[in-house]
Amino acid sequence: MSATTVARPIAFGPSPGRTTLVLGGGTALVVIAAGAALVSGTSGISIGDAVAILLHQLTGIGPVTWPSSTETIVWELRLPRIVAGMVVGAGLACAGTVFQALLRNPMADPYIIGPAAGASLGAVTALLLVPVASVGWLGIGLVQFFAFAGGLVTVLVVFLIARGRGGTPAVTLLLAGYAVSSLLSAGVALLIFNSGERLAAVISWLLGSLAGASWPRVAFAAPLIVISFSLLLLRWRRLNALLLGEAQAAHLGVDVEREKRILTGLAALSTSAGVAISGTIGFVGLVVPHLVRLAIGPDHRLLLPASMLYGAGLLVLADLGARLAGGIPVGVVTALIGAPFFLWLLRRNVVGVRVGR
Amino acid sequence: MPSAVAESFPVTLTDDAGRELVLDASPRRIVSLAPSNTEIVCALGACDRLVGVTDFDDFPPEVVDVDAVVIAASVDVELVIAAEPDLILAAGNELTPSAVIEQLDTLELPVLILYPATLDEVYADIELIGAALDRRSEAAELVNGMEGRVADVVAAVEGVERPLTLYEVFHAEGTTYTAGEGSFLASLLDLAGATPLTGDAQGVIGAEDLVAADPELILLGTASYDPSLSDSEAALEAVRARAGWADLSAVRDGEVIPYLDDIVTTRPGPRIVDGLEALARAIHPDSFE
Numbered sequence: 152m153s154a155t156t157v158a159r160p161i162a163f164g165p166s167p168g169r170t171t172l173v174l175g176g177g178t179a180l181v182v183i184a185a186g187a188a189l190v191s192g193t194s195g196i197s198i199g200d201a202v203a204i205l206l207h208q209l210t211g212i213g214p215v216t217w218p219s220s221t222e223t224i225v226w227e228l229r230l231p232r233i234v235a236g237m238v239v240g241a242g243l244a245c246a247g248t249v250f251q252a253l254l255r256n257p258m259a260d261p262y263i264i265g266p267a268a269g270a271s272l273g274a275v276t277a278l279l280l281v282p283v284a285s286v287g288w289l290g291i292g293l294v295q296f297f298a299f300a301g302g303l304v305t306v307l308v309v310f311l312i313a314r315g316r317g318g319t320p321a322v323t324l325l326l327a328g329y330a331v332s333s334l335l336s337a338g339v340a341l342l343i344f345n346s347g348e349r350l351a352a353v354i355s356w357l358l359g360s361l362a363g364a365s366w367p368r369v370a371f372a373a374p375l376i377v378i379s380f381s382l383l384l385l386r387w388r389r390l391n392a393l394l395l396g397e398a399q400a401a402h403l404g405v406d407v408e409r410e411k412r413i414l415t416g417l418a419a420l421s422t423s424a425g426v427a428i429s430g431t432i433g434f435v436g437l438v439v440p441h442l443v444r445l446a447i448g449p450d451h452r453l454l455l456p457a458s459m460l461y462g463a464g465l466l467v468l469a470d471l472g473a474r475l476a477g478g479i480p481v482g483v484v485t486a487l488i489g490a491p492f493f494l495w496l497l498r499r500n501v502v503g504v505r506v507g508r
Numbered sequence: 509m510p511s512a513v514a515e516s517f518p519v520t521l522t523d524d525a526g527r528e529l530v531l532d533a534s535p536r537r538i539v540s541l542a543p544s545n546t547e548i549v550c551a552l553g554a555c556d557r558l559v560g561v562t563d564f565d566d567f568p569p570e571v572v573d574v575d576a577v578v579i580a581a582s583v584d585v586e587l588v589i590a591a592e593p594d595l596i597l598a599a600g601n602e603l604t605p606s607a608v609i610e611q612l613d614t615l616e617l618p619v620l621i622l623y624p625a626t627l628d629e630v631y632a633d634i635e636l637i638g639a640a641l642d643r644r645s646e647a648a649e650l651v652n653g654m655e656g657r658v659a660d661v662v663a664a665v666e667g668v669e670r671p672l673t674l675y676e677v678f679h680a681e682g683t684t685y686t687a688g689e690g691s692f693l694a695s696l697l698d699l700a701g702a703t704p705l706t707g708d709a710q711g712v713i714g715a716e717d718l719v720a721a722d723p724e725l726i727l728l729g730t731a732s733y734d735p736s737l738s739d740s741e742a743a744l745e746a747v748r749a750r751a752g753w754a755d756l757s758a759v760r761d762g763e764v765i766p767y768l769d770d771i772v773t774t775r776p777g778p779r780i781v782d783g784l785e786a787l788a789r790a791i792h793p794d795s796f797e
C-alpha cells in the first residue's frame with residue numbers, strides 16, 4: 152500500500168530542503184533547549200562547571216574541581232528534569248498527532264479520550280491514601296504508579312464502552328471519552344473537596360510539573376514512551392491512510408478496527424507514562440502536531456519524528472521558563488507562549504488548520 | 509577531643525513524622541524551611557549555623573540576611589542543595605510539600621520534619637533540635653522558661669468567665685476559617701481563658717453555624733495582615749456588613765477586637781508563649797493590669 156494512489160493523488164510531502172530544515176531545526180531546538188536548561192538555574196553554577204560535570208559523568212574524564220553539591224544539582228536535579236521534559240514532551244506531541252489522525256479531529260489532544268482524568272483520579276487517590284511521600288514504591292512512587300494505571304485503565308474502559316457491533320466510530324469514542332472524563336473529574340473534585348491539609352499536594356500534582364523528576368522516574372517513563380513512539384512510527388503508512396477516512400483506508404487494505412485498537416493503545420501508553428511522572432501538562436500535545444503539520448504537511452513518516460522533536464524541545468524550554476520564574480506550573484508557560492504563537496500561525500495560514508491534506 | 513561531643517554523637521533522632529535520622533556530628537550548616545524552625549535554632553543560640561531560610565523569615569532580625577531557599581512559599585531544591593546543608597529542618601502537614609521531602613530523601617539529604625500540634629510538641633521539638641545541635645541544656649532551659657510563663661497565664665485567667673470566642677483566621681465569601689476542632693490554636697484559646705468556637709478539622713465554619721453558635725467575642729487575626737481592619741471601629745463596621753453578623757452578640761456588644769499578634773500565635777516556635785500571652789491579654793485585659 153502506498154499513501155499516494157493513482158485514483159486520488161495526494162500532495163503529500165514537502166520539498167526535501169524543507170524536510171531537512173524542519174527536522175534539523177527540531178534537533179537544534181532540543182539541543183539548545185537542553186543546553187540552556189543545563190546551565191541555567193537559581194544557584195548560580197557556572198556554565199563551565201555544568202558542562203564539565205556532564206562530561207565527567209558521561210565519560211569519566213577531567214578532574215573534579217567542583218563541590219559535590221554542584222554535581223548533585225546538575226546531575227540529580229537539572230539533568231533528570233531535562234530528560235523528563237524531553238520524554239514527556241515527545242510522548243505528548245506524538246500521542247496528540249496520533250489522536251488527531253485517528254479521530255480526524257483538530258481539537259484532539261493526548262487527553263481527549265480520558266487518560267488525564269483517569270490519571271488524576273489515580274494520583275489524587277494515592278495522595279490521599281498515603282499520609283507521607285512513599286519513596287521508591289515500584290521504583291517510581293505510589294502516586295506515579297496510580298496515575299499511570301489510572302490513565303491506561305480509563306482509555307481501555309472508554310474504548311470498550313465505545314465499541315459496538317459495527318466497530319468503534321470516532322464520534323462515539325470521543326463522546327464516551329468525554330462522558331467518562333466528566334465522571335472521573337467529578338470524583339477528583341469530590342476528593343479535592345475532602346482533601347483537607349493535603350490540598351496543596353493535590354493541587355500541585357493536578358497543575359502538572361516536572362519539578363519531581365528523578366532518574367528512577369525517567370527510567371520508568373522513557374522506555375515506555377520510546378517503545379510507543381517506535382511502534383507508532385512503524386505504522387506511518389496506516390496513519391496516512393486513516394487521514395483519508397475510514398472507508399478509504401479500508402479500501403487501501405487497512406484493517407481499520409484493529410488499527411484503532413493498536414494506535415489508541417500505543418498513544419494511551421505514551422500519554423499515561425508521561426502523565427505519571429509530570430502530571431497533566433496541556434497544550435504541547437494539541438499544538439505541536441498542528442505547528443509541524445503546517446510546516447511540513449500531514450505525512451506521518453515526517454510528522455511523527457518532527458512532532459516528537461518539537462514537543463521535546465518546547466517542553467524543556469517551557470519548563471526552564473517555569474523554573475526560572477520561581478517554580479510556576481509549566482502548563483501555564485506552555486499555554487502563555489504556545490497560545491499566542493498558535494493564534495498568529497492560524498491567522499497567517501489562511502488555509503486554516505486541518506488534520507488531513 | 510572534647511568529651512561532650514564524644515558522648516552526644518552519633519545521635520539518633522525521631523522527628524514528628526516518626527522518621528529516624530542519625531547524625532554523626534552536630535550540624536554546622538542548617539537549612540530551615542519554616543520560620544518556626546528558624547526561631548527554635550536561633551533561640552538555642554545557633555543562628556550563625558543557618559545557611560538557608562524562607563523569604564518569610566523575620567525573627568530574630570538577623571535571619572533576614574540569611575539566603576532564602578524558600579521563595580513565595582515554594583522550596584527551591586536547587587538552592588537548598590547549593591547551600592550544602594548537613595541538616596534540613598522541614599515542616600510537616602504539607603507546609604513543606606511532600607513532593608519536596610520525597611526529592612530530598614531521594615538525594616539522601618538529612619531531613620527532620622517538625623510539625624508540633626500542641627504546646628508539649630513544641631517543647632519536644634525544641635528539645636529535638638537541642639539534641640541535634642548539641643544544645644540540650646539550653647533547650648531544657650528554654651522549655652522551662654516557656655512552661656513557667658504558660659503557668660502564669662493559666663493562673664491569671666483562673667476562675668474568670670470564659671467567653672465563647674471566634675478567632676478569625678481568614679474570611680472569604682461567607683466562609684469563615686477559625687480554630688479547627690482539636691487544633692493547636694483552639695488549645696491556646698482554651699489556655700488563654702476562652703471557650704473557643706471551633707470549625708471542622710480544617711477550621712471552616714459556615715455562616716449558619718456561626719450565627720447559631722453566636723460568639724460573645726471575636727478576635728480578628730486577619731487584622732495582622734489587613735491594615736484596614738486594624739482600627740477597632742473600622743473592624744466592627746467591616747464585620748457588621750457581613751450577612752448575618754450584625755446580630756451576633758459579639759458585634760452587638762462591640763466585642764470585636766483587631767488582633768495584631770497572629771504571627772506569634774500561629775507560629776509554633778519559642779515565641780508561641782508570646783502569642784498565648786497576647787491572646788490572654790486580648791480576651792481578659794482586666795486580669796493583666
